[in-house]
Amino acid sequence: MRLTQHTDYALRMLIHAALRAPELTTVGAVSEDFKLSLTHLNKVAQTLAETGYLHTVRGRSGGLRLALPAEKIRLGQIVLATEPDFQIAPCMSPTNAECPIYRPCVLREALDQAAQAFVRELDRWTLSDLVRHRSALLTAIGRK
């Protein structure tokens, strides 16, 4: 069971933005520091701007900054915003009722409850928790 690469990159981009605050970060800096694809990170930045997590500052000295304080950003909500869906099994898609036992089956309910438990646990963590070792993290990305 895995999160998509999109979510993985989004979490790292938000960590980078939280570490760099109050300075701006850029997609290029995240790419360089984490050795991640610029093309993919551009899409991630777009998702995070559209969903209200990052604010884009335009211009020559522009970049990205958190649109909310780090302690207000809950991990479960990030994952819900960046995963394309939470269909733990194919039968959880509303447009996929191909399984012959679709109607009487109880498995969907169990998987849905488990997915909710996953998000609920992540919502106990904020972006602020992720950067609590700020000094060691800044050293690790060579920005100290």
Add this chain to the structure above:
Amino acid sequence: MRLTQHTDYALRMLIHAALRAPELTTVGAVSEDFKLSLTHLNKVAQTLAETGYLHTVRGRSGGLRLALPAEKIRLGQIVLATEPDFQIAPCMSPTNAECPIYRPCVLREALDQAAQAFVRELDRWTLSDLVRHRSALLTAIGRK
């Protein structure tokens, strides 16, 4: 976030075995009733036999039956037995410490806790819960 096809098929094979009990089921019958690949189901049956969920009866009238009562089979444990790993993000692999912030990063801990919450919730459900609409399920697979 998705379970592997292997786990999805394993859950359906166990549902089939629980529905057919006390008669035996076969990989062929599961394939036919759920329209799933025989090749893949053979591998799933092997995993479920090796992990103590299915018992294989050899011979001409052989087949598969649950190795435990359905009410003793917890969904979280099935998923742990059939998923190749529970690495929600690449950094959760013990052999993958490529991320520059691997050591001071707290994200792994949050994801690990969330994965545990997912399994804990599934463990509240048994295979017996999944087949509580036995009559409707048997009708749906044309075995009534």
